[in-house]
Amino acid sequence: MRITAVTGHILSSPFTYGGPAGPGGNLHLRDIDTLLVRVETDAGITGWGEAFGFNLVRTTRQALTELIAPVCQGEAAGDIAGLMRRLQRRFHNFGRNGAVTFALSGLDIALWDIAAKAAGKPLHALLGGARRERVPAYASLLRYGDAGHVARNTAEAIRRGYRRIKLHEVDLGCIRAAREAAPAEVPLMLDINCAWDSVEQAVGFCRAVQGMNVRWVEEPVWPPEDFAAIAAVRRAGGTGIAAGECLGSPESIGTMLAAGAVDVVQPSVTKVGGVSAMLAVRDLAARHGAALVPHCPYYGPGLLASLHVLACAEVEEPLEYYFADLAAPPYPALIPRDGYVAVPQGPGLGLEIDPALLAGAG
Incomplete structure (x- = not known):
């Protein structure tokens, strides 16, 4: 089972939090943004992950789509440990924390979702x-x-x-x-x-x-x-x-x-x-x-x-x-x-x- 596409999708939702109107919390959020990582395979199984987050989602998506997604094309979706290690080593010069790591985190979650779906079992x-x-x-x-x-x-x-x-x-x-x-x-x-x-x-x-x-x-x-x-x-x-x-x-x-x-x-x-x-x-x-x-x-x-x-x-x-x-x-x-x-x-x-x-x- 090979990866055919990795894409990022942003969900944005208004929210209330029991406080005054306007930006909320210490991050001064106006909306809650969620960056979804979608991984498609040639077996027809799609996995979903999430990469951090909030006001940073567009930066993280750029790292996902420009750096990580092209490298994943054709890789074995079931080799989670091997693929993640190769990607971490390849991109470590961009830092071991921050947007690139966040994007890799979302990819890993999606691959585990695919693995569990392929096994016909819940992730746990x-x-x-x-x-x-x-x-x-x-x-x-x-x-x-x-x-x-x-x-x-x-x-x-x-x-x-x-x-x-x-x-x-x-x-x-x-x-x-x-x-x-x-x-x-x-x-x-x-x-x-x-x-x-x-x-x-x-x-x-x-x-x-x-x-x-x-x-x-x-x-x-x-x-x-x-x-x-x-x-x-x-x-x-x-x-x-x-x-x-x-x-x-x-x-x-x-x-x-x-x-x-x-x-x-x-x-x-x-x-x-x-x-x-x-x-x-x-x-x-x-x-x-x-x-x-x-x-x-x-x-x-x-x-x-x-x-x-x-x-x-x-x-x-x-x-x-x-x-x-x-x-x-x-x-x-x-x-x-x-x-x-x-x-x-x-x-x-x-x-x-x-x-x-x-x-x-x-």
């Missing part, structure tokens, strides 16, 4: 088999920067059935507002997006949120590659520490784990190298005794692939779900119900995008 069957029929989701709230908005959206997430809440807030008043709006047994996760420039600042923040039932503080210091600093925060801060979404390879994540930097590792399947990389990180996390909770604040095949990975995990961990309501979600079936997402059982990724949505893709 190729990853070790699902241990559960549904996966808990946590509400990943966008940044509001206003205690009232934080409290209101935390309460709304609880009303919708979520029992885990992530904030993208640094202000302690906003964090206290969420804590007061959620039942005491509901853990908070705090993604501060590398807010602090020093270990001392980050440790002070971590100590300030002790007693608030915080499972982890995410990316506590700048830059995200300063693993020694993250490890120092972990030793002194008194909270769990999570990181990994900004890293572009299993090797870099392995270095972070070896430094003792994190309790929770957060690879992003649309950034780190696709499903193949996620499996490598799964092994690394197990070796270092870290929990694997993927970063997946997106709505396309990347979210779906992350769901399959979590369905196979020995220890149940939650799926990140970006707390926004899209006018046209790629997969309505992935919207959490009572705090859970059902694991698809169809071949491949198990869900297909509405052809009407695809017809309007850019």
